[in-house]
Amino acid sequence: MSLRAILSRLAGIVITIFVIATINFVLVRAAPGDPAAVIAGQSGATDEKFLQQVRAEYGLDKPYLVQLGAYLGKVATLDLGYSYRLRRPVKDLIGERLGPTLLLTLSAFTLSLLGGVVFGTLAGIRHGKWSDLAISLVALVLYATPVFWLGLMLVLLFSIQLEWLPAFGYVDMRAGRLGTMAYALDVLKHLCLPAVTLGAIYMAVYARLMRSSLIEVAAEDYIKTARAKGLKEGAVVRGHMLRNASLPVITFAGLQVGAMIGGAVVVETVFSWPGLGRLTFDAVTSRDYPVLLGLFLVMSILVICVNLLTDLIHRLVDPRLAVR
Amino acid sequence: MTLLSVQNLSIVLPVGADRSHAVSNVSFDVDENQIVCLVGESGSGKSMIAHALLGLLPAGIEVDAGALMFQGMDLARLTPAQKRAVRGDRISMIFQEPLTALNPLKRVGEQVAEAVRIHAGPMPAKAVVAKVEELFEQVGLPDPPRLRRAYPFQLSGGQRQRVMIAMALCNNPKLLIADEPTTALDVTTQRQILDLIKSLQKTHDMGVLFITHDIGVVADIADKVVVLQKGGIVESGEAKTVLTQPTQPYTRMLLDAVPGRGAFRKVGRSTTPVLEVRGLQKRFVTRQGLFAKPREVVAARDVSCQLAPGDTLAVVGESGSGKSTLARILLRLVEPDAGEILWHGASVRDMNRKDLRNFRRKVQIVFQDPYSSLDPRLKVGESICRGPMAFGTSRIEAKRLADRWLERVGLGPQAFDRFPHEFSGGQRQRICIARALALQPEILIADEAVSALDVSIQAQVLDLLNDLKVEMGLAMIFITHDLRVAREIADRVLVMRQGQIEEERPTEELFESPRSDYTKRLLDAVPGRSFFAARAGLGVPA
Amino acid sequence: MNDSLRTFLRHPAGTVGLAILAVVCVAAALAPILYPGSPWDMVGAPLRGPGTLGSFLGTDTMGRDIASGVMHGARVSLMIGIASTLAALLVGVTLGAIAGFAGETIDLLIVRFIEIFQTIPNFVLAILLVAILTPSIWTIILAIGLVSWPPLARLTRIQVKSIAAREFVQAARCQGQGSLSILLRHVIPNAISPIIVTGSMTVASAILIEAALSFMGLGDPNYMSWGYMIGAGRTVIRQAWWASVFPGLAILLTAVAINLIGEALNDALNPKISRS
Numbered sequence A: 001m002s003l004r005a006i007l008s009r010l011a012g013i014v015i016t017i018f019v020i021a022t023i024n025f026v027l028v029r030a031a032p033g034d035p036a037a038v039i040a041g042q043s044g045a046t047d048e049k050f051l052q053q054v055r056a057e058y059g060l061d062k063p064y065l066v067q068l069g070a071y072l073g074k075v076a077t078l079d080l081g082y083s084y085r086l087r088r089p090v091k092d093l094i095g096e097r098l099g100p101t102l103l104l105t106l107s108a109f110t111l112s113l114l115g116g117v118v119f120g121t122l123a124g125i126r127h128g129k130w131s132d133l134a135i136s137l138v139a140l141v142l143y144a145t146p147v148f149w150l151g152l153m154l155v156l157l158f159s160i161q162l163e164w165l166p167a168f169g170y171v172d173m174r175a176g177r178l179g180t181m182a183y184a185l186d187v188l189k190h191l192c193l194p195a196v197t198l199g200a201i202y203m204a205v206y207a208r209l210m211r212s213s214l215i216e217v218a219a220e221d222y223i224k225t226a227r228a229k230g231l232k233e234g235a236v237v238r239g240h241m242l243r244n245a246s247l248p249v250i251t252f253a254g255l256q257v258g259a260m261i262g263g264a265v266v267v268e269t270v271f272s273w274p275g276l277g278r279l280t281f282d283a284v285t286s287r288d289y290p291v292l293l294g295l296f297l298v299m300s301i302l303v304i305c306v307n308l309l310t311d312l313i314h315r316l317v318d319p320r321l322a323v324r
Numbered sequence B: 001m002t003l004l005s006v007q008n009l010s011i012v013l014p015v016g017a018d019r020s021h022a023v024s025n026v027s028f029d030v031d032e033n034q035i036v037c038l039v040g041e042s043g044s045g046k047s048m049i050a051h052a053l054l055g056l057l058p059a060g061i062e063v064d065a066g067a068l069m070f071q072g073m074d075l076a077r078l079t080p081a082q083k084r085a086v087r088g089d090r091i092s093m094i095f096q097e098p099l100t101a102l103n104p105l106k107r108v109g110e111q112v113a114e115a116v117r118i119h120a121g122p123m124p125a126k127a128v129v130a131k132v133e134e135l136f137e138q139v140g141l142p143d144p145p146r147l148r149r150a151y152p153f154q155l156s157g158g159q160r161q162r163v164m165i166a167m168a169l170c171n172n173p174k175l176l177i178a179d180e181p182t183t184a185l186d187v188t189t190q191r192q193i194l195d196l197i198k199s200l201q202k203t204h205d206m207g208v209l210f211i212t213h214d215i216g217v218v219a220d221i222a223d224k225v226v227v228l229q230k231g232g233i234v235e236s237g238e239a240k241t242v243l244t245q246p247t248q249p250y251t252r253m254l255l256d257a258v259p260g261r262g263a264f265r266k267v268g269r270s271t272t273p274v275l276e277v278r279g280l281q282k283r284f285v286t287r288q289g290l291f292a293k294p295r296e297v298v299a300a301r302d303v304s305c306q307l308a309p310g311d312t313l314a315v316v317g318e319s320g321s322g323k324s325t326l327a328r329i330l331l332r333l334v335e336p337d338a339g340e341i342l343w344h345g346a347s348v349r350d351m352n353r354k355d356l357r358n359f360r361r362k363v364q365i366v367f368q369d370p371y372s373s374l375d376p377r378l379k380v381g382e383s384i385c386r387g388p389m390a391f392g393t394s395r396i397e398a399k400r401l402a403d404r405w406l407e408r409v410g411l412g413p414q415a416f417d418r419f420p421h422e423f424s425g426g427q428r429q430r431i432c433i434a435r436a437l438a439l440q441p442e443i444l445i446a447d448e449a450v451s452a453l454d455v456s457i458q459a460q461v462l463d464l465l466n467d468l469k470v471e472m473g474l475a476m477i478f479i480t481h482d483l484r485v486a487r488e489i490a491d492r493v494l495v496m497r498q499g500q501i502e503e504e505r506p507t508e509e510l511f512e513s514p515r516s517d518y519t520k521r522l523l524d525a526v527p528g529r530s531f532f533a534a535r536a537g538l539g540v541p542a
Numbered sequence C: 001m002n003d004s005l006r007t008f009l010r011h012p013a014g015t016v017g018l019a020i021l022a023v024v025c026v027a028a029a030l031a032p033i034l035y036p037g038s039p040w041d042m043v044g045a046p047l048r049g050p051g052t053l054g055s056f057l058g059t060d061t062m063g064r065d066i067a068s069g070v071m072h073g074a075r076v077s078l079m080i081g082i083a084s085t086l087a088a089l090l091v092g093v094t095l096g097a098i099a100g101f102a103g104e105t106i107d108l109l110i111v112r113f114i115e116i117f118q119t120i121p122n123f124v125l126a127i128l129l130v131a132i133l134t135p136s137i138w139t140i141i142l143a144i145g146l147v148s149w150p151p152l153a154r155l156t157r158i159q160v161k162s163i164a165a166r167e168f169v170q171a172a173r174c175q176g177q178g179s180l181s182i183l184l185r186h187v188i189p190n191a192i193s194p195i196i197v198t199g200s201m202t203v204a205s206a207i208l209i210e211a212a213l214s215f216m217g218l219g220d221p222n223y224m225s226w227g228y229m230i231g232a233g234r235t236v237i238r239q240a241w242w243a244s245v246f247p248g249l250a251i252l253l254t255a256v257a258i259n260l261i262g263e264a265l266n267d268a269l270n271p272k273i274s275r276s
Helices: A003-030 A035-040 A048-058 A064-076 A090-125 A130-143 A147-161 A174-178 A180-218 A221-228 A233-271 A276-285 A289-317 A319-323 B046-053 B080-086 B108-120 B125-138 B157-169 B187-204 B215-221 B239-244 B249-257 B323-330 B353-362 B380-390 B395-408 B413-417 B425-437 B455-472 B483-489 B507-512 B517-525 B529-535 C002-010 C012-034 C066-101 C104-119 C122-132 C137-164 C167-174 C179-215 C226-234 C242-269
Strands: B002-012 B021-031 B035-039 B062-070 B091-094 B175-179 B207-212 B224-229 B232-238 B275-286 B295-307 B312-316 B338-343 B363-366 B443-447 B475-480 B492-497 B500-506
Touching: A003 A035, A003 A064, A003 A289, A003 C104, A003 C122, A035 A048, A035 A289, A048 A064, A090 A130, A090 A180, A090 A233, A090 A276, A090 A289, A130 A180, A130 C242, A147 A180, A147 A233, A147 C179, A147 C226, A147 C242, A180 A233, A221 A233, A233 A276, A233 A289, A233 C104, A233 C122, A233 C179, A276 A289, A276 C122, A289 C104, A289 C122, B002 B046, B002 B207, B021 B035, B021 B046, B021 B062, B021 B207, B021 B224, B021 B232, B035 B046, B035 B215, B046 B062, B046 B175, B046 B207, B091 B157, B108 B125, B108 B157, B125 B157, B157 B187, B175 B187, B187 B207, B187 B215, B187 B517, B207 B215, B215 B239, B215 B529, B224 B239, B224 B249, B232 B239, B232 B249, B239 B529, B249 B455, B275 B323, B295 B323, B295 B338, B295 B500, B312 B323, B312 B483, B323 B443, B323 B475, B353 B363, B363 B425, B363 C167, B380 B395, B380 B413, B380 B425, B395 B413, B395 B425, B425 B455, B425 C167, B443 B455, B455 B483, B475 B483, B483 B492, B483 B507, B492 B507, B492 B517, B500 B507, B500 B517, C002 C012, C002 C242, C012 C066, C012 C242, C066 C104, C066 C137, C066 C179, C066 C226, C066 C242, C104 C137, C122 C137, C122 C179, C137 C179, C167 C179, C179 C226, C179 C242, C226 C242
Parallel strands: B035 B207, B035 B224, B091 B175, B175 B207, B312 B475, B312 B492, B363 B443, B443 B475
Antiparallel strands: B002 B021, B002 B062, B224 B232, B275 B295, B275 B338, B492 B500
């Protein structure tokens, strides 16, 4: 990657973040009623004196452009505002929830990508056979399943009926005392259902894509070349189809990260997973707007980071991009 | 000694295809150390035969009768494992489009090395690399250690085909199958690849089965020729005999349809030009991002030329020469960076919308690809009507006009209500001509208008264009990569290379005594040139 | 077009999808007749199992009839799904067509804009919009429409661009036809099929987003919706599985049906006609 390309990327990121921050800013002003009341939220203390204080702090009496400038300045210095309801800076609230969310989304992302590629490949190379039909059907149904409902059904089956896995939470109270290893194992046990729930939906998406991509690649001339060399069918698939067919899947996975984080919000709500999603739910329930606005910004930045990562993977897999 | 013997081969097509068999009852032999050409137009089944030999037929298409005897075994009856042992070892194959035939994500050296390793058994990595580099050397690739590590997109078309050839040669095959290996290449590159295949055939003592649609190529390289039409053999035998004394009308027609053999056209006396171009400049700059370095391609560098009424100017060049861009600039479909276009002395670049519309009415264009130049959702008659109607002709009058033009281009008015997909490529090109001429233009620009057509259809369309030109007193700009077509139709020829004019002369002068080295090279590269010169009795030794 | 219709009707997935969707539509239409009372009304004892008299899908924690809720919910889901897709189509197709047909600079700007919107986690934006603008049918439609347009815009842009580069469009220009006429008569008709297909699938995803919003408690409080029912049934899943299972099945079936129809449409409208 040339210096120019890196600069171009960075500029794009900065612009994106500022556009998102501007959306935030506009939203608060577009809300019905007094923006000060919106920021204060239903924190109980909506007396005039308190609102005055909020107005002064956010400069709400100044012209819009000045307000926007001040807000962007705050964002640039990572000041995400203050939750009057929880009486803590939003930055801190988000900071302590970031870890579990990253753990959940990254496991689900990996799971969905690996599973999607594997199942999609199986369906693609057995194009038209029963195993293709079975995989395609399951993918079709999963693709149409509401993610929170899938979570509940898994709880119903694995926690309530079979009692194999915990239904909610991040870790048992007792586990903390048993040492690091046991603690990690317990977290893993709690992680299973949420990660599978979130991963399964996207696995279906990627499997469908991988399947059609593989069928397309199988018709390419270079596959004929590979066969004309005398390669075995397995070697043709491994050596010439897999990497080529997974390119569009990687691109699409990058595009889907935003949606996946949205899914995480719902999944965390279902499983009481103490991450950003759960925080979102609580903030929605209590109409804690400063927290919601901060969450939106941070999640967007998360998406940008993962996009950078998928971009990097893309460059590793596709030499045509690396050279540019 | 016979190397390959195809005996009574039949290949069955799936139910619902336009015919039951792709190929039926085809027999021919390929001897060791011999080049056999399978020649035929599209739909002749020539490619199917090649694919059947290696068991690479598409799903649903299979050999249903006959034998493919090769070194005592029947290729049609091998187990999958036996097939794999033969493929790429004793028989190897190269394809038409070297870009798509190479895996875009793997280094070319690695792709060749793979072919070495499959059949040679375990080999130290160093030995494989040495072998690959030696092969690259043999096929004339420059700097093998560096090129070995390149990806296909970093190579030129000719280099890619050389890589394919290196891959095919790596296990010293007895038989090389070449399926239209030069069709996708520029004419000078085609010449190099043909020479390479011919010399490698000699040094490796290979039998070569060469599939082509171009009888000129046959004349250049074949020892033996098999002429195919609609899945059956028309005629076969020694190349010399078949080409010089064809016994079948179809073979004769193929030979006669090759353009550019008749007398040169007379150059008209020069009058005031209808269209004049002065100092045209055009660069294409593609931006890839905010700060990314833009890429630049020069499509026109100081291009000037004139077109007299009733004249035909051929613009000849290889891919990337800027010839097609020139056509689009003339119509202002692409805006030039600098230069003048004068239409009866009026500047086209300064025209307002109304004048431009009237100008375009008088300068019509026929495009290369007959499949994308007609709106698939519009009845063809409708496509023709739209033009005159845009200039105020009534619907009834436009319909009458369209019927008349469909009749004139040989399709008949019943074609009016049919959709483009119901027509063949040649028929579509006739429709496009009708659409252009229905506006009564003064100039017709033909952008590679016959390049996608089979040679027999090509000849018919060229004849039609010639007749219409005389009838209507049209001036024509004929853009083509094929010098033979240019010679057939043009009064003057303009040779372009990388956006610049190499040479512009009356056709006869250019062909008889080319001035620029590049033109000379282009002329030398025309396949079958000496053969056809001899055939036409023009005194050039065969 | 007749050919397309025939292909569509002969498509097994398409017919299954149409059948399921027809059932959902009938349920939505019959809801006020079969269950004239409000779905919010208490009809019996809370947490009665399915199959019991008077409530064949059971009741929830507040004694509300699940069957009534599911049928009334169909109205809201279909309405929001279709309305927000139309909104997304309006924005997406317009922006995409402009980007594809206009000059380089406008195209670049619109592409950047689309990219930014694709980066934003769309569900989170929808939550934010609905929460701040206060939940109602209209804010929900607005929010879902606003987060669903980018894929449609991308697709439209690519389609229009590729069709506009085809030679028959240049030929039309040379024939003297005006830009707008070319866009409307040649480009759009040829570009529209994949947009219709994606648009139909967008209805399914809109229904899923709506369900998730009401699950989070951001539904219109005046209308019973499937997502709300699941959210309400979640806390009692140990005692009353039916309170969340049936509305979920309803969402699942509707979304599957729409996707099946989309796939059949895809096969019917974009046949891969071989060129040889």
